[in-house]
Amino acid sequence: MTRYKAPRGTSDLVFPDSEKMERLIETACALMRERGYRRIDTPILEDTELFARSIGEETDIVTKEMYNFEDRGGESLTMRPEGTAPVVRAYLERGLASRGLPVKVYYVGPMFRRERPQAGRFRQFTQIGGEAIGSEDPFLDAEIISFSDALFARLGLERYRLLVNSVGCRECRPAYVDRLRSFLEAMKGGLCEQCVRRTDTNPLRVFDCKNERCRATLKGAPTIGEHLCPRCREHFDALLGHLDTMGMTFEVDERMVRGLDYYTNTAFEFQFEGLGAQNTVCGGGRYDGLTEELGGPPTPGVGYSMGLERLLMALEAEGLDPFVPERLQVFLAAAPGVQREPVLDLLGRLRAEGISADTDFMGRGLKAQMKQADRLGARVVVMIGEEELASGEVTLRDLDASEQWRVPAKGLVERIRQIL
C-alpha cells in the first residue's frame, strides 16, 4: 500500500474503463452535434459568487457542498458544482446572443461537490450537459428532454422512466409555496420531525418523505399543478403535448422538485432501476430568470445535465457493453539480436499509414513478445529476424487465424491491409 491515495470521492479511471468513458463521451457529443448544439468549454474555476447567486444561497450545494477557497490574490473561487451557471455567465460575458438565437451549446467535463460518497455519488464526477438559450418555446424544452431519450436508445438502455413537472414561474411558485407552507403548519401534528423542519427550509421537499403518516397527511396538500398561473399552465400543457407527439413516454410527477433555485416552469428527471439510492441519471429544466439574476437582460433558457458515471452504471446494470475496445493492428516482434533500425523504420511507416502499431521495449525474447502482442489484442504480428533481414523478407502472422507467411518486406503494408 502506497502512501498517497486519490482523495476521497475521487478515483482514477483506468483502461479499459477509461476507454469506455471516452467512447461514451464521443457518442453523446456526436448526438448533441446532430441536434445543432455547439461545443462550449468553460473554466473549472469560477467566482464563488456566480454559484451562490444562481443556484441559491440557501441550497445544500451552496451552503455545504462547494469546494471553494481563497486564492493567493484574495479572490474567492469555487470548483464548479454544475454547468449551467458558467454557461449562462459565458453567454452574457461573450455576447453569444449576437451569434443568433437560440444559442444551443453543450459541454462535458468534471464537476465537484463535497458530499459523502456512496453508490453513484462522487466528489468529482463527469457531466455532459446542454443549454438552449433565447427561446421560451416549449418545443425547445421537448427537444432538450428528448436528447436523453435518443442517447439511451442509441445505447440500448430501456429500464428508465421520465418524470416531468412544472415548478411554476416567479409569480405563481412563491404563491404556491406560501399556500403549501400554511397547509403544513396547520397539519404539523401529522408530520415527522424532519418534515416539520422542512416546512420552513424547503417545503416542497416534504413530498419526498417516506414516512407513512406524512404521506397520509399530504394526501390533502395543495399541489403545484392546481396553482400554476395561466401562462405556466399553457406552457406545461404544450410541453406535454410535444412530448406525446415525439412519442416519449413520461409521468407527470407533481412532487418532483429540483435542487437548484433557478428553475422555472419545466423540471424533469430520468431515473433508472438498479443503481442504488442515486438513481437519477439526468436532470434539467427551464431557467427563465437566471440571466437577470446574473445581471443580464431577461432571456429564457432550458437545459439538462447528465451524470456519465451513473450512465455507465446503468449500462452495467442492464448488462450492456456497447463499447468494444479498439485493438492494436500490428505488433512488431524482432528476434533478439536484430538491429533497431529496420524495426523503427517499419514501425514509422505503418504509423504514417494510419495503421496502429507497437513493438517491444522490454528487450524480451520472441515468445514473450508474442505474449505481449496477444495481450494488446494485436491482429497481426510482423516478425523480423536475421534470416528474414538477409533475404529482404519478414514473417507475417495472423493471430486470429493462427496462420503465417514469409512475405517480401516491399509489399508488406499492402499485405497487412488485406488482413485487417
Next chain:
RNA sequence: GUGGACGUAGCUCAGUUGGUUAGAGCGCCGGGUUGUGGCCCCGGAGGUCGGGGGUUCGAAUCCCCUCGUUCACCCCA
C-alpha cells in the same frame, strides 16, 4: 454532518477455539520450444495482515483509538 458494514499479495478471497517460516485462484516475470501468442506443465517475484496502542509466553485472529473503503440518511448527476 449522522448511522451501519468492511479493511489479509496488483485483483477476488481463504486463514479452523489466539500458536511457530500467512495461503489459494487469477494476474505478473521466467522456463518447458537457443525464432513464435492464446491451452497445458514447472518455477519465481510480490504481503509493515490499513496504522497506532493494549491484553497475552505468543495476535491477521481479542480490546481501545485512529485512518480508509463501502452502503444508507440528508441531498443530488
